[in-house]
Amino acid sequence: MKITLALPAYNEEKILKDNVLKLLEFCSKNLTDDWQIVVADNGSTDQTAEIAQNLAQNFSAVKFIAAGQRGKGAAIRAAWEQNEADIYCFMDADLATDISALPAxxxxxxxxxxxxxxxxxxxxxxxxxSLARKLISRIYRLILKILLNLKINDAPCGFKAISRKIKEKVLPQVQNNGWFFDSELVILAEKRGYKIKEIPVVWKDPREGLDKSRVDVFSLGREYLRQVIGLRRRLR
Structure with missing residues (x-):
């Protein structure tokens, strides 16, 4: 069985090398399948692409691709579409979700x-x-339950795995290529009756004390609401 692990990366020069090496070591010890890590750069303006290319040159299990456009979703989509596998995963490059949950x-x-x-x-x-991130996460959850009656508890969590069926049948229907990409994927999958499971994770915001300005959670929240409303109209 072949597994593709997508790591979308945008301006991650400070953490990318250490996190890829950490993921490599973990996968080598804990995964028995044929797996690869695909670092997908989506328009970084720092040394992210160069670091990823160097890792790919030095480790056969690492592959680098340039997504060609900005957006987390564009990077994940490129990594999945350009690589054949039986199972497709992605996790955020900051490894906010503890990778110990990857086997599950x-x-x-x-x-x-x-x-x-x-x-x-x-x-x-x-x-x-942080309190701000806790608040915005609960707001996301409330928005999805009220506007879309979504049963899934944590659609935005950046730690997911899909079957080849989802890649072939649902991924082409996902229109968003930004932060809403994987939430849209989850919503479409649930509304079309696919089997979905949630698993508990250990999650820590690695940006705290390092780079708190990277994401404006409230601006992101407004954009999230706009995307949900647009998707609701599409689903009617």
Missing amino acids: LIAGVKAGQDLVIGSRFLAGSKVSR
């Missing part, structure tokens, strides 16, 4: 789930983040 994520798809999601709202999850 993959095992869920192997067991017959179409999509497996890390959830920060399940019993057993351990989450450390």
Whole structure:
């Protein structure tokens, strides 16, 4: 069984090398399948692409691609579409979700789930983040439940695995190429009756104390609401 692990990266020169090496070591020790890590750069203006290329040259299990346009979704889409696999995963390059949950994520798809999601709202999850991020995460959850009656608890969590079926049947229908990409993927999969499972995770905001300005969570929240409303209209 072949597994593609996508790592979307935008201006991650400070953390990319260490995190890829950490992921490489973990996968080597804990995954028995044929796996590869695909670092997908989506228009970085720092040394991210150069670092990723160097890693790909030195480690056969690492591949580098340039997504060709900005946006987290564009990077994930490029990594998945350009690589054939049985299971497709992605995680944020900052490894906010502890990678110890990766075997469980993959095992869920192997067991017959179409999509497996890390959830920060399940019993057993351990989450450390700022008050602002806690607030915006709960607002996201409320928006999805009110406007779309979504049963999934944590659609935005950047730690997911999908089957080849989802890649072939649902991915082409996803229109967003930014931060809303994987939420849209989850929403479409649920509305079309695919089997989805959430698993508990350990999640820590690695940006705290390092780079708090990277994401304006409130501006992101407004954009998220706009995307949800647009998707709701499409689904009617």
